[in-house]
Amino acid sequence: MMGAMALIECVPNISEGRRTEVVEACAEAIRRTSGVKLLDYSSDASHNRSVLTMAGDGPALEQAVLALYDAAIPQIDLRAHTGEHPRLGAVDVVPFVPIEGVTMEACVALARRVAEAVAARFQVPIFLYEEAASTPARRNLEDIRRGEFEGLAAKMARDEWRPDFGPAQPHPSAGASVMGARVPLIAYNINLATDRLDVAKKIAAAIRLSSGGFRFVKAMGVRVEDRNLVQVSMNLTNYPKTPIFRVFEVVRREAARYGVAVLESEIVGLVPSAALIDAAQYYLQLERFGEDQLLENKLRKAME
Amino acid sequence: MMGAMALIECVPNISEGRRTEVVEACAEAIRRTSGVKLLDYSSDASHNRSVLTMAGDGPALEQAVLALYDAAIPQIDLRAHTGEHPRLGAVDVVPFVPIEGVTMEACVALARRVAEAVAARFQVPIFLYEEAASTPARRNLEDIRRGEFEGLAAKMARDEWRPDFGPAQPHPSAGASVMGARVPLIAYNINLATDRLDVAKKIAAAIRLSSGGFRFVKAMGVRVEDRNLVQVSMNLTNYPKTPIFRVFEVVRREAARYGVAVLESEIVGLVPSAALIDAAQYYLQLERFGEDQLLENKLRKAME
Numbered sequence: 001m002m003g004a005m006a007l008i009e010c011v012p013n014i015s016e017g018r019r020t021e022v023v024e025a026c027a028e029a030i031r032r033t034s035g036v037k038l039l040d041y042s043s044d045a046s047h048n049r050s051v052l053t054m055a056g057d058g059p060a061l062e063q064a065v066l067a068l069y070d071a072a073i074p075q076i077d078l079r080a081h082t083g084e085h086p087r088l089g090a091v092d093v094v095p096f097v098p099i100e101g102v103t104m105e106a107c108v109a110l111a112r113r114v115a116e117a118v119a120a121r122f123q124v125p126i127f128l129y130e131e132a133a134s135t136p137a138r139r140n141l142e143d144i145r146r147g148e149f150e151g152l153a154a155k156m157a158r159d160e161w162r163p164d165f166g167p168a169q170p171h172p173s174a175g176a177s178v179m180g181a182r183v184p185l186i187a188y189n190i191n192l193a194t195d196r197l198d199v200a201k202k203i204a205a206a207i208r209l210s211s212g213g214f215r216f217v218k219a220m221g222v223r224v225e226d227r228n229l230v231q232v233s234m235n236l237t238n239y240p241k242t243p244i245f246r247v248f249e250v251v252r253r254e255a256a257r258y259g260v261a262v263l264e265s266e267i268v269g270l271v272p273s274a275a276l277i278d279a280a281q282y283y284l285q286l287e288r289f290g291e292d293q294l295l296e297n298k299l300r301k302a303m304e
Numbered sequence: 305m306m307g308a309m310a311l312i313e314c315v316p317n318i319s320e321g322r323r324t325e326v327v328e329a330c331a332e333a334i335r336r337t338s339g340v341k342l343l344d345y346s347s348d349a350s351h352n353r354s355v356l357t358m359a360g361d362g363p364a365l366e367q368a369v370l371a372l373y374d375a376a377i378p379q380i381d382l383r384a385h386t387g388e389h390p391r392l393g394a395v396d397v398v399p400f401v402p403i404e405g406v407t408m409e410a411c412v413a414l415a416r417r418v419a420e421a422v423a424a425r426f427q428v429p430i431f432l433y434e435e436a437a438s439t440p441a442r443r444n445l446e447d448i449r450r451g452e453f454e455g456l457a458a459k460m461a462r463d464e465w466r467p468d469f470g471p472a473q474p475h476p477s478a479g480a481s482v483m484g485a486r487v488p489l490i491a492y493n494i495n496l497a498t499d500r501l502d503v504a505k506k507i508a509a510a511i512r513l514s515s516g517g518f519r520f521v522k523a524m525g526v527r528v529e530d531r532n533l534v535q536v537s538m539n540l541t542n543y544p545k546t547p548i549f550r551v552f553e554v555v556r557r558e559a560a561r562y563g564v565a566v567l568e569s570e571i572v573g574l575v576p577s578a579a580l581i582d583a584a585q586y587y588l589q590l591e592r593f594g595e596d597q598l599l600e601n602k603l604r605k606a607m608e
Contacts, residue, residue, distance in 0.1 A: 007600070007603055007604065007607065009599075009603060039602075039603070039606050055606060056607075099599060184599055244584075248587075264589045265588050265589050265590055266590065266591055266592055267590065267593055267597055270598070271597055271598065272598075272600065273577060273581065273598050273600055273601075276580070276584035276585075276588075277580045277581065277584070279584035279588055280548075280549075280580035281580075283549070283552075283583060283584075283587040284549065284569050285568045285569050286568070286569055286570065286571065287569070289570070289571055293571055293573065293574055293575055294575065294576075294577050294580075295574040296311070296404050296576065296577055297577075298343075299313065299343070299359050299403055300404070302341050302343050302359065303360075
């Protein structure tokens with residue numbers, strides 16, 4: 001039953017955002033894989049990079065990722081690649097995200113399995129990251145990618161940067177890939193009832209990891225020009241560990257310090273239901289609550 | 305697509321809670337109906353009443369309800385029925401509850417369709433209630449059921465109590481049925497950090513409809529003996545109109561009036577996800593949020 005329901009999201013980033021026909025061929029490779037749905041894909045020309053979003057169960061996603069490498073490797077040569085976004089490889093990053101009926105552990109195992117298969121078939125070295133990381137030093141994508149493709153051969157010559165799978169040197173044209181498992185990201189903004197940009201910037205600094213704030217918050221203060229107000233714009237990278245409600249309450253408290261109120265907040269794009277249900281539990285002081293008390297879940301399971 | 309996904313809950317109450325073999329035959333009639341799942345059933349001997357919970361799509365539930373009447377009508381004779389719980393008929397109440405992929409309007413239409421079919425086949429008069437009610441006087445179950453089976457013939461002799469479907473007199477043994485559509489009920493308790501029962505009782509009186517409170521709240525103050533504290537015990541009968549978070553905030557405010565804090569709250573049984581997501585939206589001051597932003601919903605739909 002669990003296997004039949006397993007729903008995993010996979011969001012490969014490829015180092016091609018200009019040649020439409022190459023991106024299209026990669027998208028088509030995913031579309032042709034049965035059991036996988038290509039949900040979205042978009043390219044950024046200045047980054048020279050595309051993000052493809054697909055979903056399916058483990059075995060189907062494994063086939064789709066292999067098909068994606070098959071389409072990308074002959075077409076994308078990092079030696080001739082330019083673009084603003086940092087990158088290590090032709091297929092640069094491949095995260096697996098558990099959505100429903102599947103654990104993080106199962107997605108870590110899937111990432112390892114796919115990494116092994118890709119390394120064996122394409123001779124591309126793979127670094128495991130985030131929840132799949134083999135050491136804490138490899139948890140963060142930024143740390144693995146530092147030095148980029150151009151510095152990769154020198155980096156990999158050092159013992160601590162031997163890949164988790166595949167050859168000890170970069171693939172000549174395709175570099176290396178970063179593969180792993182992570183929770184869904186949440187893009188979350190809090191709009192303040194003020195036009196004082198310094199307030200938004202100070203609050204952003206207070207809550208983000210890089211300046212002493214929460215472990216899983218990236219934040220900046222920005223102006224929302226058309227509305228004459230400022231915004232704390234955030235990425236919450238691990239909502240079970242740094243939950244929305246805690247960030248919201250600290251932002252509200254920090255804003256009050258400057259005599260400023262929270263006007264509203266907004267989720268950009270998608271959010272896991274659990275992140276909002278966690279917030280309801282917090283504010284309503286709900287105790288002894290379990291996911292099996294959610295009516296739709298219960299009935300959906302019963303009907304299967 | 306919508307039709308394939310429609311998930312409706314139906315919770316018939318029958319006037320038999322003592323003769324196991326009769327209840328079992330009714331349960332079996334539902335189990336035998338294809339496309340319907342019997343989720344739960346339980347009997348109360350002192351009430352002499354059983355509650356059966358099933359789910360399915362509209363057409364399947366219609367067949368299951370007809371099968372239930374088929375099993376119940378020959379076996380349950382209201383002329384010989386005793387029990388503490390008020391009742392009008394052998395199959396006493398049949399609510400349809402929209403769960404997922406279906407509107408309240410569709411459930412109202414379903415209730416009317418089933419009512420018509422039952423009335424035609426079994427010559428049982430049917431009163432429509434709640435969202436399906438034909439007049440405001442018939443919205444509340446208690447108003448329709450007042451006078452019970454014993455007073456039904458006299459009540460129906462009055463013009464304003466002509467049934468919505470079926471004969472103008474009660475069925476000799478099966479009385480009448482109340483059928484309709486409603487939102488899911490939420491059983492919700494708030495525990496107070498005190499053992500003062502008078503505080504719980506005063507708060508319950510402040511928030512319930514019957515003494516001037518919220519339209520869709522039933523509440524009482526009770527003692528939780530084994531924990532040395534008191535509780536405001538509630539039924540929220542229409543969470544979109546009287547939402548959990550508003551009730552919670554008023555209870556918290558009223559408790560503070562007596563120097564008492566809210567210790568915790570709890571959901572008893574099942575709760576629609578939407579009721580908790582509404583609470584998150586309220587507390588996080590979320591604007592421009594739509595159900596299509598829930599990750600699992602979006603992916604589940606895409607995979608279908």
